[in-house]
Amino acid sequence: MKLLRVGPPGAERPVVLDGTRYLDISGVVSDIGEEFWRTDGVERVQAALAAGTLPEVDVTGLRIGPPIARPGVVLCIGMNYATHAAETGAEPPEHPVMFYKAPNTVVGPNDDVLLPRGSAKADWEVELAVVIGRRARYLESPADALSYIGGYCISNDVSERAFQLETSGGQWSKGKSCETFNPLGPWLVTADEIPDPQALGLRSSVNGEARQDSSTADMVFSVAHLIWQLSQVTVLEPGDVVNTGTPEGVAVSGRFPYLRPGDVMELQIEGLSTQRQRLQSAEQEA
Template identity: 70%
Template sequence: MRLMRIGAPGAEIPVVLTTEGHHLDLRGLTADIDAAFFAADGLDRARAAVEAGTLPRVELGGERVGAPIARPGVVLCVGMNYAAHAAEGGSEPPEHPVMFYKAPNTVVGPDDDVLLPPGSVKTDWEVELAVVIGRRASYLGSAAEAADHIAGYAISNDVSERHLQLEISGGQWSKGKSCETFNPLGPWLVTPDEVGDPQALGLRSFVNGGARQHSTTKDMIFSVAELVHQLSQVTVLEPGDLINTGTPEGVAVGGRFPYLRDGDVMDLEIDGLGRQRQQVKGR
């Protein structure tokens, strides 16, 4: 099942996107695709309604696509989780997941503009597999338990200002991660049954049509299941929370490509999860 939110910011309509490309209105079941929706078994209710044919079609054309989930309670990010990406930055693979926070209000639609912060000199792209939590997870006993707590997957662009992140961070990466519009998400939230093995997905990014990242989630140091398990040992994961699981090699900080400039266009895609595009705009 593929879930979307379509419409102007703050007025998005929650819908299911069918394999035929139709949009089924979820407003009879929920006001939004948010924490309350997941906590109230929203996915199961939506799936049952789709199978029963009780969701009305809504005719949409040309409207803005919003992030597939409403503002999450928390955005947790994992750094250096791809072996080749750690190597391109001259780092050894971490022994434990590198966790940091990103402001939840960075989450925007998959095709919304990305705004450069004033004075930006090192703003970078990062295609990532995003995990949305569907059930509360606290002190999970093993990675095998993680699957029962995952609502679905989406494409995330963990945009980063490296000067803020690394040079004047004070030791906290969040400073370079939390600028306005720094987390385009979507276009879809795809449920695990349609995604299959999350460790067998291709990820790609492009800037102005030129290839940047081309990898697969099998290069992850810590799998999705292991991340959910380990993160649950240090924080409570709530329904609707978002986890960015790390980015592969091919970002600007690796030294092979220039950083983003006003007017650049980013395209990102992950197998089975769609494609997103943002234009970079200065201030």
């Protein structure tokens, strides 16, 4: 299934995309978040679809919000593509590099991204996002991990590299947690429709010029390995988001200019659709 949330910020309603029809599921589930996963939301929506009782909704002109309500945590993996590590001058890590983004960075897939005060090195990062479907704690092996995934979506792990690397004090999250720095969506595709998360093409462009073009097959640590490894050091709860890393082709490589107000980012992952954001100054928004 393809799940999404439409409407103004803070007042989104849940919808399922069934072929070409958008169906309102607000009578079945209150939202798509932690409670959705804890109370068998997927199964309840599937039953409603089979019953043919869901009302159709016209989404024309409606904002698309993030496909999940505010997550409890956004976990991120750094340097998870060898080519990206190389373009930054680093070796591929021996163990997954984990850092956090503030949950309030999550915005809709086409919402504006705000460049923070003093920003000089803002960067784009197309990533496969994993949404946790059930509590994962001390999983026995990577072979167990995929059954704990609720779904997948596109994530843009927007980064301010000066904050992240030059004035970070050693903490990457400082350059990752600026407002609007995690566009998510448009859809959350349930895990049953993505049988192999290591076989997805992912691409990005800025102002129509290609930047990233790779495949999740090139990850250093597979999705299954990441979820297993994370479960050894933290408890993953339903509705949590895991950003799984970005491939080469970002501005920190020195090959492309950093982002400026007015720039437009477009990101695509096979089977998960496309998202598009325009950059503007946070000062202008204020």
